[in-house]
Amino acid sequence: MRDAQLIINRAALLHNLQLVKQYAPHSKVLAMVKANAYGHGALIIAQTLEPHVDALGVAFLAEAVALREAGIRCPIAILEGVFTPEELTQALDLGCYLVVHQAQQLDLLADYQGQHKTSIWFKIDSGMHRLGFLPQEAIPAYQRLQTIDCVRELILTSHFACADDLSSDKTREQLAVLDALHLQLHALARSFANSAAILAWPQSHHQWVRPGIMLYGSSPFATQTANDLQLQAVMHFQTKLIAIKHIAAGETVGYGSTWRADRATRLGVIAVGYGDGYPRHIQTGTPVLINGQRAPIVGRVSMDMLTVDITDIEAEYGDTVILWGDTLSIDEIATYAHTISYELACQITTRVERIIL
Structure with a gap:
């Protein structure tokens, strides 16, 4: 699974x-x-x-x-x-x-x-x-x-x-x-x-x-958040940290080598990608949430995985990673993807397991 x-x-x-x-x-x-x-x-x-x-x-x-x-x-x-x-x-x-x-x-x-x-x-x-x-x-x-x-x-x-x-x-x-x-x-x-x-x-x-x-649970306004409006997120998108890598300063990450580490870096590899509906074009620096701590995406999103810089946070193999939900707004993530929350929610693919609360 x-x-x-x-x-x-x-x-x-x-x-x-x-x-x-x-x-x-x-x-x-x-x-x-x-x-x-x-x-x-x-x-x-x-x-x-x-x-x-x-x-x-x-x-x-x-x-x-x-x-x-x-x-x-x-x-x-x-x-x-x-x-x-x-x-x-x-x-x-x-x-x-x-x-x-x-x-x-x-x-x-x-x-x-x-x-x-x-x-x-x-x-x-x-x-x-x-x-x-x-x-x-x-x-x-x-x-x-x-x-x-x-x-x-x-x-x-x-x-x-x-x-x-x-x-x-x-x-x-x-x-x-x-x-x-x-x-x-x-x-x-x-x-x-x-x-x-x-x-x-x-x-x-x-x-x-x-x-x-x-x-x-998403705000229709650019100037007001869902929290401002007392709306609650219905969709919670999460995955796991499936590997941890250590790279030296100057090394690059991902397809096209578009991101280069400016220091010795601890990388987390996360089990989600554009094959799951996470946007490939999202900006470097987009946050995910691990143990309540923000970690920025580095390098290009792949079909099945993405990588984040976990140098400055506590994170271990197997930890849950929140992509968006009640503690990390889909509206905020949409701004990093230069789109709106509607599109992010609609493009989640069928291979993502659905759980109903």
């Missing part, structure tokens, strides 16, 4: 969900479990959340099918919607909510001959410019949706481009667009708030909120 382990803490997940409900006490919760629950494991996360949320969110139909086949019964919203008559029939047979964001999907709904009805999440492009009807297209699209038999209810939805940037005016601009449109649409229920908006834009909460990254 490989030494690398991914420990998933369900108590932390439920703690973070409770924070969502504290911030948005009057809103229903559509919990994001797309992309394998941000790398945490879609089924275990869905099973944990199902009794406590109003619906689960996935990106596309296959993700919904997998959850239904595994026994998940609560409503599932498909955020990209469906694209063929066969997908529409299957989605409605499974009782899924559907996001509708373009005219072709209106045609699919209008042509449906089955007996099922569902909630349609009517998506507006309020400024993100990715998916959604433009505001000037919304009224005729809305009027057409009202005539389609399989539409049980309509929920107005959109997505914020800059909710995590409190210095930007973009969210206010998008809210103004959406508020103006809402007045014309006969008081539809609304769903706009992602994690950042749940935490920072209470005027966006409305009837449904859609938490994602905050459920998993």
